[in-house]
Amino acid sequence: MSSHPATLPADARLHIEAGHSWAKLPIVAFVVGVAGIAGTFALGMGNTKQLYHSWLVALLYFLSLALGSLFFVLIQFLAKAGWSVVVRRIAENLAAPVPIFALLFVPILMGMHDLYHWTHADAVAHDELLQGKSSFLNNGFFIVRAVVYFAVWSFLATWYRRQSVAQDQTGDHAYTRRMTMASAPGVAAFALSITFAAFDWAMSLDPHWYSTMWGVWYFSGAILSAFALITVFTLRLQGAGLLRGVVNGEHYHDLGKLVFAFTVFWAYISFSQYFLIWYANIPEETSYFAHRMGNSWESVGILLMVGHFAVPFLFMMPRTIKRNPATLFLGACWVLLMHYVDIYYAVMPNLHHEGVRFAATDALAFLGVGGVYLGLALMMMRKGALVPVKDPRLPESLAFQNV
Template identity: 50%
Template sequence: MSAHGVTRRLAQADVSIPSTSSWSKLPLIGGGLAAAGAAGSAAFGLADHGQLFFSYLVAFLFFVSIAIGGLFFVLVNHLSRAGWGVVVRRLAENLMGTLPLFLLLFVPIAFGLHDLYHWAHHEAVAGDPVLAGKAVYLNPTFFLIRGFAFLVLWSAAGLWFLRTSVAQDSSGEPCLTRRMQMASAPMTLLFAVTVTLAAFDWIMSLEPHWFSTVFGVYFFSGCVVAVYATMILLVLALDRSRLLGNAVSIEHVHDLGKMLFAFVAFWAYIAFSQFMLIWYANLPEETIWYSQRWDNSWRGISIFLAVGHFIVPFFFLLSRAIKRNRTLLACGAAWMLFIHLVDVHWLVMPTHHREGFHFSLMDPAAILFVGGLFLVVLGLGLKKQALVPLKDPRLSESLAFENF
């Protein structure tokens, strides 16, 4: 393994996707899925565009949360000068490299404002002093400006970090690492503010009267859970195809598992805090959001979320043996990704289906569409450069990393 890995160097060919690999067909596969999703959405969606837009919003938020999480992973690794994570950082960089796609995918939301957001109706705002009061902030123009501004900022940051890191693959300049470390601190600050406002805008304002100060942190914790789960799946799958040239060992996988576990607990902490405080104070203007998710068949999903997003994975991922078992950890990560989708669905859909949980064929169609495009961009990115930062100054430290 890595006993004397200090002097080991990685060759580009060992950690790249060859054109013969089925991984090089990922963009093609993604394109196929997206086409199927688009066809499905068109087939079911023309009759019910309300459902179409809500399903689309769920899919958009689910995949953008993975990309946002990727940005967070990269920022934190530079901010903390982490050594262990270098060998898996390129995968996070590729995940955040998909952010520009979401600039494009945000356009349909602009067309769906009327269907999605109650505050986008002039007549509703006019007759409602609360909505009229916040119309300075919650109005279609400013909402779209903010949304695009956040996505432009994240995309620019994501592309800059990705390009700088890739440039280092050939030059090996340590000053590039120093530059990325410098940039990571102010970017983290901007990241915190923009992700919070995006969560308020895109999700919280679906119920325009409702508010919760911790909501931004809740959305953020979901993003981080999603990215660690995705990273684990990517690392294990690429390693299985022997595309990581033994750069990634079970030690790195174990650490990713630990972080997933930590953020499963963090998510539960935030979710519980929000729920408990609202339940305890019992103010109607706040409880309405939870009663919408409890007093009808959404209750089943709420319970499922608490059990599936916290209780089960907490005990499952607690074990060191499981985090060091590739098959079991992959199962855990896949489950977390699925339950994160349920979480996003649970955040968004009760606004549209007030009477209770409702499954629509447009839900999977939208997931296929957005997910397919996500895979296209991700696949193209993975193919374009080495899967491991080849000349990162901390690469040898990362290669030699062991849990004691």
């Protein structure tokens, strides 16, 4: 009945082979990454406050891409999704480098004093509020929590990829059952860890301030940009001659729908956070937006409303946009760009109260962290098939059609 066959086409290319144009990409990414990191520290040592803030923005940005991809994998198993099997390995590969972020987190530990006001013992001594929070916001517990977060994420990301790759050999359904069983506690552990990580690493930059929406704000950006990143990688892999006859317009249509839907989710969360603070008008809550208004950060806020919500919402709405590779690629890249602006807007005003001030380390840290992360993800893509070839739901995914 369906116009798509339920088996992998015999001539489908599922591996990045030695001579392929993508085979050299990991090296290129690593070179860019190492050069970026070296440049960040060479240039940033004169102004360590700027250095560590630049680093934190880059870290939070690329970590959110990896964590969003991890959540994508978990949720496919939790929902026993059939449509997504052909793109799931790409998400697994994008999530698998999560452990490297534990290493990339070391500069944050080095820069704790420059980043986090609550680490200043002299400030806490004269600050009743920070004293009250000190049982949670103290150096030791902060590090212990970071270790726990990375342990949870690293275990989930590597375990899921290993199970999925092992299934490529045997086709044993027990792997799928095991991954499905693990997905529910996995999602719960993921939700708690990403929420508290967002509290620890971004919200505590302004330790007097708090928002209960903060964790879900970070999550909303992570999952939205992960959908966009998976879309971009799938499109580019197909552009390079791989996965032909495997991923088709039906899958792109669904990825596009997810990007579209989570654009609204991000806007809903971000606006809810702003709206409640604006309405209640309590000084300890309004300080966050007070720093971001009446100076050039206000333009960035408006840019986010228009560029992170209105533009992708209207652009991604028509069906033809989501089914056309060129327009879908454009929309997904735009979302990834805006997500960076969003993270930048959350972190940087803590350093530059007076307004937007770009630094060379912003770009260098972006290249450094991004190069290392994407280099590892690309290396994962070279190892093994780009599709879970023996997944029991693969035929369902290949024959998938939007009704």
